[in-house]
Amino acid sequence: MDNNNNNKNINNNESNNNKDNLCDIDDKNKIDDENVLYRLSLNPNKGGLQNVDKEKINKIIYEVSKGSAFFKNAKEKEKAHFEKIKEIKKKYLFLKNQPMEYEKQQMKNIMNKMESDRDLSQYIVHVDMDAFYASVEELDNPELKNKPMAVGSKSMLSTANYEARKYGVRSAMPGYIALKLCKNLIIVPTRFERYHELSHQIRNIIANYDPDYCPASIDEVYLNITNFLNDNPNYTPSKVTEELREEIYKQTRLTASAGIAPNICSDMNKPNGQTELKNCTDEILKFLKDLPIGKVSGIGKVAEKTLNELGIKTCGELKENMVYIKELFKPSSYQFLLSASLGLGRTKIENKWKRKSISVERTFSNTSEIQKLEDKLHEISCKLANDVKKENLKGKSVTLKLKTSSFEILTRCLTISKYIYQQEDLYKVGKKVKFIYIIFF
Amino acid sequence: MDNNNNNKNINNNESNNNKDNLCDIDDKNKIDDENVLYRLSLNPNKGGLQNVDKEKINKIIYEVSKGSAFFKNAKEKEKAHFEKIKEIKKKYLFLKNQPMEYEKQQMKNIMNKMESDRDLSQYIVHVDMDAFYASVEELDNPELKNKPMAVGSKSMLSTANYEARKYGVRSAMPGYIALKLCKNLIIVPTRFERYHELSHQIRNIIANYDPDYCPASIDEVYLNITNFLNDNPNYTPSKVTEELREEIYKQTRLTASAGIAPNICSDMNKPNGQTELKNCTDEILKFLKDLPIGKVSGIGKVAEKTLNELGIKTCGELKENMVYIKELFKPSSYQFLLSASLGLGRTKIENKWKRKSISVERTFSNTSEIQKLEDKLHEISCKLANDVKKENLKGKSVTLKLKTSSFEILTRCLTISKYIYQQEDLYKVGKKVKFIYIIFF
DNA sequence: ACGCACAAC
DNA sequence: TACTGTTGTGCGT
């Protein structure tokens, strides 16, 4: 499920790939390892605790990662992104030297219009469970409590409890690296069914406050408590949220955090906390003023770096620079950033989620044996057919994804005339797809 | 060594690949297996005996081969060739309906000119050893005599003795197929050094008759006995040739056959025979009249089929059709066919052979493991470096050849700035070369 | 329609 | 020894 469809790709700028022959001599197309590191876990803006020794942790991560194929791939990606940034910067510097008086006035008008359209009538709450998988594991095995623990395997962790986060252990961190950061880390295997069970339980609780709640992921929900507040005049938004979280805790012994605000960080007071942003423009803008842009959901590490390179580090700075952003980014990205800079989250919650795709993927150790690849194709086609059957689905576009040992990701897609759903058909279409592979280099 | 540089590729016609959208409805692009078989050994025009049960042999070959990857490949090749033939035929039919009076007169003039330029003053002899490798093996192991025997392995035979040829066993036939044709066939492994030894011995004998003899391959030589005849007036060309063959036999106990004629089949009287074509236009043309075109060195199975499809089966017919051939084939092919139709072989023998390329190739069982391919690359680079060293060579263009399990042949070439010759360099360049490979289909 | 880079959890 | 798996977005071609 993915009801988080706000803006999954805002990295769309106007750098038209005019590879300029005239370019700085000492540019040299080299990317320092340091500039790659930000892609390898530990973004302080994203999930995790603050008070950790960032320097030390990054050093360890770097020592473990450097030279690896994964690191090399990150470096390649970084190099490509660096080129894009160069283009944007150039345009930005040019624009900065323009008066842009008309555009500035225009931007003011746009913002004023949006401001006047701001819907302050709705009370939206965003609830997100704390260290969800890890907390469920602690629930089922209390011995794990107060010990650094993470869910996943030595290859990859899904999440870590807050004890482990003190050491820098995070979601999407390989377990063997996490162990370097915290040698006492306990790694427990994933049990999806159990997490889904509790996820349902939690949603049922939330339904009492808004039957039209909108699940955003396995551990989070958006709900609109405006109706509830009208029906229960003695409640305040904060009180509703407290009660809701308390109710979750009572029934599941799991803690949740919440944000009372349109689309604004519910993780300000994590874990087991909540933050209210009054439905009031001034307070929202004050909150945003110094909020690092990377905190905004939809701005990932790449977009964050792009903006940082333009000198934009906070949402306040973003707002100030929207005149330029309008010129530098494609319309949809600009629109998203504009909304973000004004703190305009959705005030309408829709829960009519309809699946658009279904997929199975497996990572396996490097091989050059076609037979092994075919075996894998068979394996995933079986699982996929099974999953498809469960939901009575059918599809007519099949994408085969291949990740090389250098972490390059290739996809090949084939759209066929009739809908299919059976394993044999999926496998057959998968086999039809061709990957071009280069031998030797 | 290859001093046989007459015409190694005459399959160059004027079919400009105009793939016509308008084409016979029942054409269907299908090639019957029967039309593929001619590519799989047993071309009666080429080496071998005549009086064999061609039908039966072809049936056995077909039964063993059909369905194999090799056969499928031959079929693909045939399909492509079929398209070419279609184009040529279409043009041919068009031309046949033209008066072509000017062209016919022009052709007569050309032929008359060539005829008057014909050099009948030189006596050229072409000596070719009988079943060379096999005869050497019989020489060294007389037990093999009078038994069907071939040289090579179960995978591939280089040649067969005349006893084996009665069963249809031929050069370039896989040993395991040959065994189906002749279950008592003895297959002995190849011993190149030994054949080369005898080859030298034979050449030394020939040098007595023409010190400027020209080796055309390991077992054959062109020599010009004109000087010898002048110096020894009591000899006739036939007598010289007989003496020469007798001398070879005396000194090596190996039989040779010979043709006394400019470039005309020395295998008319194989084995252990000789044929003289008088230096006289009429006799030459009479000989050519009914000679199947496939007998001509330079006309392989593909060119033979092309011509056959035009109704041209003999050199006589070829001569009659040269007006059309001139239009249908590219200049160099036309030139070659014209000379062939008139029986104009080279009357100048050159022995200034200079190597143009040197290569090593190995066939191995199918693999999709890069490591194995790299190992093979290493192996052949070692052998190549060794061979290169022996002749003190160096080169700056490296071609890597890859044969797939479906017998598709791919080559990739890389020309570098400086000359190389060491194994390490050869290997390195080989590794630089890239093959594009398609996974799954 | 396809392939890619990014994003979130 | 070892860097996930699922869903979705927007853009360029």
Place this chain on the structure above:
DNA sequence: GAGCAGACC
């Protein structure tokens, strides 16, 4: 310069 089909032994 590069890649392919065809040829010969």
Place this chain on the structure above:
DNA sequence: TACTGGTCTGCTC
């Protein structure tokens, strides 16, 4: 079970 290995030519792009 299994369809070679070495050298060269001409065409096309």
